[in-house]
Amino acid sequence: MLGAVIGGPQQHETNRKAELTPLLSVQSLTTEFAVEGGVLRAVDSVSFDLQAGELLGVVGESGSGKSVTVLSALRLIPQPPARIRSGEVWFGGQDLLKLSERELKKIRGRDIGMIFQDPMTSLNPVLSIGQQIAEVLEAHNPELSRSDVTERSVELLASVGVPDAKSRLKQYPHEFSGGMRQRAMIAIAMANTPSVLIADEPTTALDVTIQAQVLDVLERSRSQSGAATILITHDLGLIAEMADRVVVMYAGRVVESGPTDEIFNSPQHPYTVGLLGSLPKLEGEIQRLVSIDGTPPDLVALGAGCPFAERCAMADSRSICNDERPALELVADSHASACHFSNEVQGFARKEGVL
DSSP: OOOHHHHHEEEHHHHHHHSSSSSEEEEOOOOOEETTEEEEEEEEEEEEETTTTTTTEOSSSTTSHHHHHHHHTTTOOOOTTEEEEEEEEEEEEEEEESSSSHHHHBBTTTTEEEEEEEEHHHHHHHHHHHHHHHHHHHHHOOOOHHHHHHHHHHHHHHHOOOOTHHHHHSOOOOGSSSSHHHOOOOOOHHOOOOOOEEEOOOOOOOOEEEEEEHHHHHHHHHHTOOOOEEESSSSHHHHHHOOOOEEEEEEEEEEEEHHHHHHHOOSSSSSHHHHTTSSSSSSSSSOOOOOOOOOOOOOOOOOOTTTTTGOOOTTTTHHHHHOOOOOOEETTTTTEETTTGGGGGGHHHHTTTTO
16 A cells, blocks of 8 residues: 555656756846947846756857846846846756855856856966866865865866876966867866756857867766756757757747757747758758848847847738737747747748758
């Protein structure tokens, strides 16, 4: 009888809910900047969840709000000129937006690691690489001796493929190549084996060969630690290869989200179709790449309608697209779209030769 109680429906439901509880949950996050001429809403009611162990890809053009979203979530955005207007960011049963700076510092670098876009500006030029790794280790592990910190620092640099790691600890960022600096950034981010890793355009400004090496290091580090990861990029090819789920952003909003295979094989937003149309295909006839007409909207003077309407071939002269902003709604299990005519997107994608 006891076994029946332990393994009964109530216990199974409890287990199911535990599995579905996100590791990190961003809810209705809104960030604004005071600029000349008004207020620029860079992040507009953005919501997404990150599950334990998964890799979530965040994609979109430059200026779509990808980086500002994660920087706001960790309260790394400079305030002012920015202002986190509203929202919640739940991690470990706490809303990060309501914690004191002291409490938040205990989480950053220990439970949540961040790999920034440009390691040359993110690394301190007057501190050696070893000092910068040691700084992160000592901040969260005061019990470690100096020799323990040095040993761990050497292990970290070696694990990300930096040759002769021990002597490299004494070098400064300017003595590292671009690829090596990014490896050092990964080592710093992974120093305390965080449960969440955020990688913001980790291969920007690196040549293709070095990009592949850095991404391999990132994937190996992630696999070994089991860290759930948010990968911010404009590279859809990279997302197709690495991500479990995808969030597509445009004009500071999430316009589509869902499992990677569904996003690529069954897009439900015309902006996603446009992004997929710009990807070169390795199979079939060679076709001209299709660009998305027009430019992103002025976020200071955003109208009441869909932000993508002026660039959208599906909008045409439909008044609802220009007058009413579409809500992000489920179109299938765990697949959501913010389009008034999401049911027509498949036909549009086939017409454009994307599917």
